[in-house]
Amino acid sequence: MTKILNGKIIAEQIIASIKKKVQNHCPKRVPKLVVIIVGDNLASQVYVRSKVKACHEVGIAVVELAFKADISESFIINEINNLNSDDSVDGILVQLPLPEPLNTLNIINTIAVNKDVDGLTNVNAGRLLQGDQQAMLPCTVKGILALLTYYRIPIKGQNITIINDSNIVGKPLALLLNNLGATVSITHKLTKNLSIYTKKADIICTATGIFNIIKPEQVKKGVIIIDIAIKKQGENKKIVGDIDFEKMKNKAQAITPVPGGVGPMTIAMLLVNLLNLYEKQIN
Amino acid sequence: MTKILNGKIIAEQIIASIKKKVQNHCPKRVPKLVVIIVGDNLASQVYVRSKVKACHEVGIAVVELAFKADISESFIINEINNLNSDDSVDGILVQLPLPEPLNTLNIINTIAVNKDVDGLTNVNAGRLLQGDQQAMLPCTVKGILALLTYYRIPIKGQNITIINDSNIVGKPLALLLNNLGATVSITHKLTKNLSIYTKKADIICTATGIFNIIKPEQVKKGVIIIDIAIKKQGENKKIVGDIDFEKMKNKAQAITPVPGGVGPMTIAMLLVNLLNLYEKQIN
Numbered sequence: 001m002t003k004i005l006n007g008k009i010i011a012e013q014i015i016a017s018i019k020k021k022v023q024n025h026c027p028k029r030v031p032k033l034v035v036i037i038v039g040d041n042l043a044s045q046v047y048v049r050s051k052v053k054a055c056h057e058v059g060i061a062v063v064e065l066a067f068k069a070d071i072s073e074s075f076i077i078n079e080i081n082n083l084n085s086d087d088s089v090d091g092i093l094v095q096l097p098l099p100e101p102l103n104t105l106n107i108i109n110t111i112a113v114n115k116d117v118d119g120l121t122n123v124n125a126g127r128l129l130q131g132d133q134q135a136m137l138p139c140t141v142k143g144i145l146a147l148l149t150y151y152r153i154p155i156k157g158q159n160i161t162i163i164n165d166s167n168i169v170g171k172p173l174a175l176l177l178n179n180l181g182a183t184v185s186i187t188h189k190l191t192k193n194l195s196i197y198t199k200k201a202d203i204i205c206t207a208t209g210i211f212n213i214i215k216p217e218q219v220k221k222g223v224i225i226i227d228i229a230i231k232k233q234g235e236n237k238k239i240v241g242d243i244d245f246e247k248m249k250n251k252a253q254a255i256t257p258v259p260g261g262v263g264p265m266t267i268a269m270l271l272v273n274l275l276n277l278y279e280k281q282i283n
Numbered sequence: 284m285t286k287i288l289n290g291k292i293i294a295e296q297i298i299a300s301i302k303k304k305v306q307n308h309c310p311k312r313v314p315k316l317v318v319i320i321v322g323d324n325l326a327s328q329v330y331v332r333s334k335v336k337a338c339h340e341v342g343i344a345v346v347e348l349a350f351k352a353d354i355s356e357s358f359i360i361n362e363i364n365n366l367n368s369d370d371s372v373d374g375i376l377v378q379l380p381l382p383e384p385l386n387t388l389n390i391i392n393t394i395a396v397n398k399d400v401d402g403l404t405n406v407n408a409g410r411l412l413q414g415d416q417q418a419m420l421p422c423t424v425k426g427i428l429a430l431l432t433y434y435r436i437p438i439k440g441q442n443i444t445i446i447n448d449s450n451i452v453g454k455p456l457a458l459l460l461n462n463l464g465a466t467v468s469i470t471h472k473l474t475k476n477l478s479i480y481t482k483k484a485d486i487i488c489t490a491t492g493i494f495n496i497i498k499p500e501q502v503k504k505g506v507i508i509i510d511i512a513i514k515k516q517g518e519n520k521k522i523v524g525d526i527d528f529e530k531m532k533n534k535a536q537a538i539t540p541v542p543g544g545v546g547p548m549t550i551a552m553l554l555v556n557l558l559n560l561y562e563k564q565i566n
Contacts, residue, residue, distance in 0.1 A: 159479075
């Protein structure tokens with residue numbers, strides 16, 4: 001039987017404990033997140049809505065700054081600088097992707113390190129490379145780690161194949177898993193023969209947005225699959241990830257469902273990160 | 284016939300061109316590097332000596348600050364802060380490893396980004412993860428890239444296995460090669476079965492310090508091997524890398540010799556990085 005790695009239940013537990021902390025241990029002021037969203041990307045709007053909802057649920061104040069797609073880079077940078085020096089703000093999140101021609105790196109790297117709730121600034125990325133415990137982990141990466149830890153899935157010495165090489169998921173995840181002793185392969189669109197990487201993997205972490213990207217014959221029996229993708233598929237707009245669960249269930253030892261796997265963990269980790277920044281700021 | 288990737292000759296060309304630049308285009312003041320060395324690690328002393336010598340050769344001023352192993356962390360950090368605000372200093376290099384109990388990350392990350400000639404601060408490491416062109420590449424990593432580029436060895440779409448996962452070589456090299464479109468596996472001491480990673484590699488980059496770490500039967504015909512290691516071996520103190528060249532020469536398409544491969548390129552790239560920092564500083 002394939003084990004379902006139930007992110008939803010773990011996330012609910014984490015969220016409940018954060019709610020308690022916010023109620024009982026935030027005497028001076030309420031923790032506050034500012035979310036910046038630019039343009040009218042539908043998926044981004046959905047993500048932001050669920051982040052805002054989660055904050056409300058636990059009593060974290062959240063301010064949403066929505067800008068039109070034609071906003072200037074300097075305006076956003078100026079806005080972030082103001083938020084950086086605003087003591088009532090604990091975390092700043094810029095929802096990605098940003099519309100062209102905005103320079104994402106310029107904007108992200110303007111966020112003060114002590115307010116980088118998404119762990120996407122160059123300083124936090126570099127800390128992760130260095131194995132520095134101070135690194136703020138990107139929420140998805142931290143959520144995957146929490147999921148593996150909860151289910152006591154070993155990382156050290158394991159062969160792990162990541163199918164994604166983005167700045168937000170693939171690259172930081174590779175560094176984190178390497179730091180924890182895994183042998184990591186980073187694969188992507190240009191990978192010549194994905195099967196040679198998936199077949200030898202003890203754990204596969206996939207985030208391609210391509211449904212059924214790996215077939216059962218491309219993995220070894222007993223593999224653990226972390227499905228990070230999410231999209232609506234087909235006429236009935238069914239929510240799917242990268243893996244066809246029905247096909248993979250006799251082959252995989254464990255798998256994250258979509259929805260209800262990595263997604264809820266990502267949201268929970270945003271709250272965890274925000275509370276960490278808050279605690280550092282008020283102490 | 285196995286092609287020899289002659290780093291020495293390329294490095295000499297680069298060094299000659301830097302010498303010319305320093306003589307002709309550095310009117311305001313001479314570029315200056317400060318090297319900090321702590322304790323009496325013999326290998327470190329040898330490395331520092333060759334770096335100092337290379338600077339002298341091209342007319343870059345170099346100051347060597349040597350401290351005893353029992354120097355305090357705060358003293359070194361204070362020293363680096365002084366150098367950060369000294370306009371006559373273009374680059375600061377802290378020779379690694381540092382003796383215990385000094386905290387390497389605290390010390391390295393004190394170096395101002397605009398003087399980080401080794402590209403080892405968290406900001407530059409993070410820039411590399413982000414694919415930011417502003418990233419100052421660590422000298423060895425940059426040297427390997429220059430070597431591959433010189434010999435027109437393709438990187439995009441290639442399967443590359445790195446045997447090393449240090450902050451200085453393995454991890455930044457993996458990010459760089461990934462950014463350039465390679466499929467990268469990072470292997471190390473805890474890797475269960477190194478052969479499965481070496482056998483499928485188009486390019487192997489190895490830096491273990493273990494002579495003969497990969498045998499001919501562990502690689503595919505036509506592999507390109509970048510040997511990053513160097514040590515003295517046996518009674519006659521022969522200088523060797525990770526690869527037994529004689530054994531590998533019928534199997535590999537190309538290989539870097541030790542000595543005369545990656546080593547000279549690393550030194551040359553230190554000069555290139557220093558001159559880049561100088562040019563940014565005076566302009």
